[in-house]
Amino acid sequence: MKSLKELEEIRQRALESVNLRKERNGTRIVVGMGTCGIAAGARPVLLAFLEEVKKRNLQDVIVTQTGCIGMCRFEPMAEVYKPGEDKVTYVKLTPEKVRRIVAEHIVNGRPVTEFTIGAADQQ
Amino acid sequence: MEDISLYMLDLVQNSIAAGATIIEISVIEDVQNDKLILSIKDNGRGMDPQMVKKITDPFYTTRTTRRVGLGLAFAEAAAQACDGGIYISSQPGKGTEVRVEFKYHHIDRPPLGRIDQTIAALVACNPSIEFVYTHIAPGGRLRFDSREVQQRLEGLPIDHPDVVEWIREYIGEGIDEISGGGGV
Numbered sequence: 001m002k003s004l005k006e007l008e009e010i011r012q013r014a015l016e017s018v019n020l021r022k023e024r025n026g027t028r029i030v031v032g033m034g035t036c037g038i039a040a041g042a043r044p045v046l047l048a049f050l051e052e053v054k055k056r057n058l059q060d061v062i063v064t065q066t067g068c069i070g071m072c073r074f075e076p077m078a079e080v081y082k083p084g085e086d087k088v089t090y091v092k093l094t095p096e097k098v099r100r101i102v103a104e105h106i107v108n109g110r111p112v113t114e115f116t117i118g119a120a121d122q123q
Numbered sequence: 124m125e126d127i128s129l130y131m132l133d134l135v136q137n138s139i140a141a142g143a144t145i146i147e148i149s150v151i152e153d154v155q156n157d158k159l160i161l162s163i164k165d166n167g168r169g170m171d172p173q174m175v176k177k178i179t180d181p182f183y184t185t186r187t188t189r190r191v192g193l194g195l196a197f198a199e200a201a202a203q204a205c206d207g208g209i210y211i212s213s214q215p216g217k218g219t220e221v222r223v224e225f226k227y228h229h230i231d232r233p234p235l236g237r238i239d240q241t242i243a244a245l246v247a248c249n250p251s252i253e254f255v256y257t258h259i260a261p262g263g264r265l266r267f268d269s270r271e272v273q274q275r276l277e278g279l280p281i282d283h284p285d286v287v288e289w290i291r292e293y294i295g296e297g298i299d300e301i302s303g304g305g306g307v
Contacts, residue, residue, distance in 0.1 A: 002293045007275040010285045033248070035194040038133045039124055043237075046244050054284030062282075065248035067136060 017057075026060025027106055028081040034068025040075035041094070048095035049078070052102040061106060074120060080105060089117040124197055126236025127161055133194045134163050134221055135245055139252065141167025141219065146245075149257040150238065152227065152302065158207075159227045164220040170213040179209060198223050205229035235302070239295030242267065243287050250282040258298055265297040 031037070031046045049063045069077050074091035080101070081087050088111045090101060097115050105111045113119055124130050131148060138146045143165035151160040170178065177183040181196035198221075199209040207224035225232045242256050246269055258265040272290065273281050280286075 002289070002296055004271065004275055006289060007272060007286070010283075010289055011276050011279045014279050014283055014285055031248075033132070033136055035133050035136075035197065038129055038136075039197075043129070043132060043240055043244055046248070047240055050244075050247055050284060050287060054288060063247065065244075067140060 026062070026083065027058075029061065029063045029106070030066050030079045030081070031063070032067070032069040032075060032077045033065040034072070034075075036068055036072035037075045037077065040072075042076040044095050045076045045078065045093045045098055048098035049102065052099060052106075056102065056107065058102075058106065071117070074117060077117075080111075082109075090115045091117045091120045124201070124233070126233045127159070128236030128238045128241040130198050130201065130223065130233070131161060131163070131238065132241045132244065134161075134198060134223075135241075137194060137221075138163060138165035138167050138219070139249060141165060141169070143167035143218065143252065145253045145255070147255040147257070148242070149259070150235070152258075152260040154227055154261050157227045159225045159232060161223045161225075162220065164218065166218040169215045169217050169219050171215050175211050175213050178211065195221070201225075201233060205232045235298070237295075238298060239291045242294050243291035246290055247282050247287045250280060256294065258301065260298075260301040263301040265294070265301055267294055267297070 029049050031042055031049065033042055033046070046063065046065065053061050053063060069079070071077070071091075076093045078090050078093055079087050080090065088105065090097070090112070093115070097112075101112050101115065124133065127150065135146060135148065145166045147164045149160075149162045151158070151162070153160065179195045179199045181193050195209065202209050202223050202225055206226040206229055210222040210224070211219065213219040238258070242254065246254055254267075254269045256265070256267040267290070269281060272286070276286065
């Protein structure tokens with residue numbers, strides 16, 4: 001059984017390794033968590049974003065949630081906000097797509113156009 | 124929704140939308156009385172009796188509060204299909220409690236699913252809300268309180284990726300231990 005004591009180790013490790021993000025003005029990833037999103041698989045998508053952020057130790061990225069974005073047929077959806085750039089809306093997400101988005105867009109700055117709402121609309 | 128943990132995630136969204144700062148979630152596996160109970164209690168803005176009456180109607184929605192939609196209707200349908208039901212008590216300004224009951228051994232009763240993932244996702248996305256999760260099963264009792272975790276962290280944000288991962292494992296292992304595993 002895990003114990004609360006382990007949290008102290010996590011805290012120590014985290015405090016040593018980072019300048020803690022006091023103000024967070026980096027990238028924001030917002031996953032749609034309405035009934036439509038959850039039923040379509042938003043939770044594994046959200047967890048995949050969290051996992052990638054953890055694995056890559058991305059300090060200035062936050063993953064958060066919102067309700068129904070209003071285009072339920074495109075769920076699971078996520079919006080990526082990077083400072084000084086236009087919002088990018090990704091649709092019909094899967095954990096596999098999430099890994100590509102984090103690598104190509106969040107880290108390297110090139111949105112994955114084929115997964116965006118613009119590309120889905122043209123189909 | 125495929126399992127109880129997804130109903131949980133969905134119903135908690137109502138509490139978040141109602142401005143709750145404390146959300147108590149519980150699952151009670153009352154095998155003796157052949158009941159599985161999911162309960163979500165919040166200190167959000169609450170509803171008047173008229174709204175409570177209408178709230179499981181899928182075609183009732185209030186754009187101003189965004190408290191309703193298909194979520195409660197889905198949960199009610201699932202519960203009724205398992206000889207159970209949904210019970211809502213609410214008081215304006217005080218909060219709301221939603222209880223969803225299933226017959227435990229009903230053939231159509233959804234499995235518990237990944238409650239660890241639901242709680243971890245909720246805490247990660249809503250670090251300023253206090254989540255209390257209680258799970259009572261034949262094998263024992265699990266209690267998780269995000270405020271206790273926060274206190275131990277002494278300033279490290281609770282949505283730090285390592286902490287979220289710890290929370291997921293803590294709850295996952297805890298449930299396995301008391302439910303005897305198998306994701307029933």
